[in-house]
Amino acid sequence: MNTPSHPRLSADDRTEVAVVGAGAAGLEAALVLGRQRRRVLLIDSGDYRNARSTGAHMLLGLDGTPPTEIRDRALADIAGLNTVIYLRSTVTAAHLDTEDGENRTEPAVSLTLSDGRRVTARRLIIATGQRDVTRDADGVPLINGLDRGHGIWTRHCPYCHGWENRDKDILVVPVPGAPVIRTVYQALYLRDRTSDRVRIIVDAAEVPDEFRGALSDAGVNLIDDTVSTMSGDPDAVSVRTTGGRTIRADTIFATPPTTAGSPLGEMLGVQMQGPCILTDARQRSSVPQVFAAGDGAVRRGEPEPMTFVTQAAAQGQLAAIWADQDLFLARPGIPAPSALTETPPTLPTSPRILHGSTE
Ligand SMILES: Cc1cc2nc3c(=O)[nH]c(=O)nc-3n(C[C@H](O)[C@H](O)[C@H](O)COP(=O)(O)OP(=O)(O)OC[C@H]3O[C@@H](n4cnc5c(N)ncnc54)[C@H](O)[C@@H]3O)c2cc1C
Structure with a gap:
């Protein structure tokens, strides 16, 4: 044009x-x-x-x-x-x-x-x-890789990106500074509307009992860990956790503050x-x-x-x-x-x- x-x-x-x-x-x-x-x-x-x-x-x-x-x-x-x-x-x-x-x-x-x-x-x-905030006040990424992925291979909203990721293997990851409970709701929502393969990687101690129960009842797998690095492209993603795991999936939902x-x-x-x-x-x-x-x-x-x-x-x-x-x-x-x-x-x-x- x-x-x-x-x-x-x-x-x-x-x-x-x-x-x-x-x-x-x-x-x-x-x-x-x-x-x-x-x-x-x-x-x-x-x-x-x-x-x-x-x-x-x-x-x-x-x-x-x-x-x-x-x-x-x-x-x-x-x-x-x-x-x-x-x-x-x-x-x-x-x-x-x-x-x-x-x-x-x-x-x-x-x-x-x-x-x-x-x-x-x-x-x-x-x-x-x-x-969207992907780095802290000193310019340090809130999660390594998030600023590269945001809007490209990480998703932030089930309404904007749910259909395109339907039935995929989805990881849901809380971003520091955003409320953890909101991330838990997002995982429950994605499980309800988008895919039956939803996992959330979160420090379980930050998730109140009733929400842990709700995740379990809904069939959302809670991985008790914290993501330190993420990488990917629009078709495949991979995260490293502080607990030493490497976890792969089709896409990540991570909503920054x-x-x-x-x-x-x-x-x-x-x-x-x-x-x-x-x-x-x-x-x-x-x-x-x-x-x-x-x-x-x-x-x-x-x-x-x-x-x-x-x-x-x-x-x-x-x-x-x-x-x-x-x-x-x-x-x-x-x-x-x-x-x-x-x-x-x-x-x-x-x-x-x-x-x-x-x-
Ligand atoms: C990755 C991503 C995907 C999305 N996908 C969808 C989707 O599929 N569907 C949907 O409905 N919504 C989507 N959204 C949400 C959507 O982008 C926003 O709701 C929409 O852009 C808001 O429009 P806006 O005009 O309020 O702000 P913006 O689009 O952010 O525009 C604000 C403008 O103000 C300018 N500006 C800021 N400060 C100043 C200043 N001091 N002087 C001059 N100019 C200034 C900025 O440069 C910018 O151009 C998505 C959001 C993200 C982050």
Whole structure:
């Protein structure tokens, strides 16, 4: 595919919405906003989470398509709009700015790019995802080989990779820093849905009795040991344990802990839940100008985000619609939303007011 050409950023650009991150969430947000003729700045450092995967699954009409292809297609769609500027850069700092010389009634969001440039926008959508952690703070691999294998010959999610590994000989391995019980659940789930040949290699002392019983009842073989090194290719894997064993299988499920994809939420003082920005159902953060979508956003009341491509895109779409609505309703002369609905003003308005009510 030819590299699409996007409009370039110039000093006098007035960005209405900046979208940081061009994974599924940010690309969808930029597409929606660009189509509404919002002036959009899409900034991306190009390190998206499933870059190593050869095929993204559970995607309507695109099941198994390589993520790079999906991203290239989305960028080509966006390049067809003259409203979205796409910038390959990293946002290194962010703050709310009340004094940018534009006589604003509300603070703008000010972003600093890795080349030192500063841009401001009236609304910001943070779509910077999460990162899988395969090394500790000193750069030491959490398990030798995990960083080489992650996304290539180790799997992390039965929904993304279960079908492709059905009926295979599966090893499940806890990664230091991720809860062991979660790994045990994953083994039980894989045994239930994916294969009758599932083994878990884990220090048995870390597994409560009831879970050991459940593993045994389900026919999951618990190997009481700890993996020190793993190696493999997409068709065969092998692990070495601290107990001196070498164990081979068809594939490994090892889910690393995750961290925030960027520090932008914290820089802007939004409410966080673990590595994620806390949002409402419209993807709004606790700071009115800031929306968040994708793996790096979690809905209030949910213990953790649903980290899938379609979910990220859906959230990007919602964030874009509500950021757009927010700007529309902030226009002078537009009546307050409560005047447009027959519902009591305390209830939220819905985008259907723009489609014409069908009731
Ligand atoms: C190996 C693997 C396989 C997967 N397979 C599937 C699958 O089959 N099906 C499925 O539905 N899901 C799958 N997933 C999950 C899926 O990849 C994520 O849910 C999805 O990518 C989330 O999209 P996102 O837009 O939130 O984040 P990302 O895709 O991670 O995009 C975030 C973007 O933000 C950019 N960014 C971060 N910080 C900055 C900054 N400061 N400045 C500028 N840009 C920044 C990054 O470079 C990146 O491009 C898989 C995940 C992994 C790890």
